[in-house]
Amino acid sequence: MSYKTLEARSLSGGLGAEIYGTNLKDHGNAELWDELQRALLEFKVIAVRGQSLSPIEQRDAARLFGEPNYYPFAQGLPDIPQMTLVVKEPHDRRNFGNGWHSDTPYLAEPPAITTLYAVETPARGGDTLFTNMQMAYEELSTGLRQLINGVTGVFSASLKYRPGGNRQEHHAKIKSMPVTNTENADRYESRHPIVRTHPQTGDKALYCSMAHTLHFEHMTERESQPIIKMLYEHAATPEFTCRLRWEPGTMTFWDNRCTMHNAINDYHGARREMRRLTVRPEKPV
Numbered sequence: 001m002s003y004k005t006l007e008a009r010s011l012s013g014g015l016g017a018e019i020y021g022t023n024l025k026d027h028g029n030a031e032l033w034d035e036l037q038r039a040l041l042e043f044k045v046i047a048v049r050g051q052s053l054s055p056i057e058q059r060d061a062a063r064l065f066g067e068p069n070y071y072p073f074a075q076g077l078p079d080i081p082q083m084t085l086v087v088k089e090p091h092d093r094r095n096f097g098n099g100w101h102s103d104t105p106y107l108a109e110p111p112a113i114t115t116l117y118a119v120e121t122p123a124r125g126g127d128t129l130f131t132n133m134q135m136a137y138e139e140l141s142t143g144l145r146q147l148i149n150g151v152t153g154v155f156s157a158s159l160k161y162r163p164g165g166n167r168q169e170h171h172a173k174i175k176s177m178p179v180t181n182t183e184n185a186d187r188y189e190s191r192h193p194i195v196r197t198h199p200q201t202g203d204k205a206l207y208c209s210m211a212h213t214l215h216f217e218h219m220t221e222r223e224s225q226p227i228i229k230m231l232y233e234h235a236a237t238p239e240f241t242c243r244l245r246w247e248p249g250t251m252t253f254w255d256n257r258c259t260m261h262n263a264i265n266d267y268h269g270a271r272r273e274m275r276r277l278t279v280r281p282e283k284p285v
C-alpha cells in the first residue's frame, strides 16, 4: 500500500510499522488521518515517531480513531479520567502489561484500539512485543481451526491463571501506578468468540490468552486450560511478532482486534512513563 502524507517502515515481516513525517496535531489534514487509519489496518501496530503531545493533544489524536473508554483498574488523570499513566520507577520490580494479552477483553465492549504515548523511556530495555493474531489463526491446522471456530470464551479480569498471583496481588506490587478497584476484578467477566472477525477487513483472528481467558463455554477450566495454553504459546511464535523500541515522543496505536502485546520488564533501576488511552469500544463478533 502506498501513502502520500507519511512514510511507513515495517518493523518485521509479521506486523508493525514505524511512521515518519506526520504531525498528530494536524487534525485538519483529512488525508493524513485517512492514511493513518489505513496504515493501522495494514500493519496492525503503528508507532508514530517524533511527536510532542500533551495529554489533551493525545486524547484529541486518539479520538479520531474512536471514542475513549475507561480502564477499570487505575485512576485516570483528573481532567481526562479515561487516560491512565503507566509508570515504573527505578525502585519498582513489577511493570504493567507484562505477559501477552489484548486489552480488557473482560469488558462487554473491549476497546478496538489502544494508544500509548512515551513520556520517558529507559536508556535500554522497556520495549513492547506485539504479535499478529490473524497470522496466528491462519497458521493453525485446518483441523484445529474447525475445532475452535464458533467457540465462545469466558474472559475474566481475575488474572487467575497469570503466573505470579491474582489481580489484587499483582497490582499491589505495581507500586507506582494509581491502582484502584482490584478487589472487584472477579466481577468483570464477558463472553466473546475466541475466533473473531475484524469488522473493517473481514479477516479472522485468534482472540484468546492465558491472562484473561478462563475457559470455553460448555467446557470446564480443567478441560479448556491446556488448549488455551497451547494457543497462547502458538501466538508467541517469533515469525508472527515484532518488537517496538520506544523513545520519548513515540505515539503508538495498536489494534486489539487482531494483535496481542507484552511489555518487557527488563529495565530495573530505570524509569519509564507512558500515557495510555483506549478508544472505540466494540463488541467482538
Ligand code: SIN
Pocket (backbone or CB within 6 Å): 086, 096, 097, 098, 103, 114, 116, 127, 128, 261, 262, 263, 264, 274, 276
Ligand atoms: C499495556 O499493556 O497497555 C502497556 C504496554 C506497555 O507499557 O508497553
